[in-house]
Amino acid sequence: MARIAVQEAEFDVSAETALLTAGRRDIGAVASFIGICRADDGLAAMVLEHYPAMTERAMQKIAAEAQSRWPLTGCTLIHRVGRLEPGAPIVLVLTASAHRQAALESCAFLMDWLKTKAPFWKREEFTQGAARWVEARAEDDAAAQKW
Amino acid sequence: MARIAVQEAEFDVSAETALLTAGRRDIGAVASFIGICRADDGLAAMVLEHYPAMTERAMQKIAAEAQSRWPLTGCTLIHRVGRLEPGAPIVLVLTASAHRQAALESCAFLMDWLKTKAPFWKREEFTQGAARWVEARAEDDAAAQKW
Amino acid sequence: MQILYFAWVREKIGRAGDDIALPPGVTDIAGLMRHLAALSPGHAAAFANPTAIRAAINQDFARPEDAVTNGDEVAFFPPVTGG
């Protein structure tokens, strides 16, 4: 029931919302989250690498976990890969439910789990020419474990 | 810094997201919530009435409260009025911040406060011809007070 | 002073508002509700249970004990149900 995509292309939240709600009259709430590339510390671009054979499988498991915990009518997870410049959207999470609490909580849950349980890695390139792999953050692990 | 609108027309979440993030490179997170009219119990339509002189003022106060509690770069609150049929979007809340927790929490906060502190009233019309004013729910008051 | 009604308060009264002069001795929202309840059977029905009614003074939510004066715009309505 989840729509999962890993793509280089940008996504459109209105189009994805329309897909998620099409033909339904039992949805009272759609929550969404968009993660965007920030220009911190002179960042020129972010390069997102992933493990293609595993990525969609891991995202399906994360979506299935959300659907087992909240009464969702559906959810959408789209993660971009490749080179993304500041201002570019990176990830979209959309959840739909009869009620707002389920939509909002599951959206936050999906982001916390995507950050810590899907095989993506970010490499940052800076305007001065330096580059570095982003390090996992303890606070992201803590956020994922609180659910 | 908040964009507030009360309107009969439908809204477009992609266009509103573009407005909220235009020209910025310091936004890492955009959270959104869309409330939608459900077809519960044979509902034919919902008619939304409001107190025009007060509505935008009340919404501005709610937005200012969110901006005082979380480090937002901006937020958008759009509430529709008039006659809405099942499947129609009713309300949009959009929040933008450097980080996801601020965007997600403030989005949930804004919905809880909009439900209990903005002068809108819903009248439900049913396919059998009956109509009734929606009653305020104790759980919405509790949700608003937990913040 | 301008009095406005919304939702079922408006429906029970049968109109969207009243333009009245604040009578002597009426100083707060609770007193104003008691005064309005005596204006017609519709008003009496609308204000039969004051705890079911919310109010605003000059477009800000108000409590029963909040003071009203003749220049105010006062609105009465059920608890809000938007969102």
Added chain:
Amino acid sequence: MQILYFAWVREKIGRAGDDIALPPGVTDIAGLMRHLAALSPGHAAAFANPTAIRAAINQDFARPEDAVTNGDEVAFFPPVTGG
């Protein structure tokens, strides 16, 4: 068996994977990491701190004590940083 590397693990080793036969005595992820670390200076650098490395067996996250067999696809990478 197919071994895959991602992110800085791949960069330190200088290639995206190795196709190896599982040596006798290597039965789990921890043992496989020790075996791979001996293959080249790049491998040694990548696996210098095994606690900094995560693994997957056949596209599922795995722990150091999880068993590996010759038909498995095993991947090594840093903690993930998507989202």
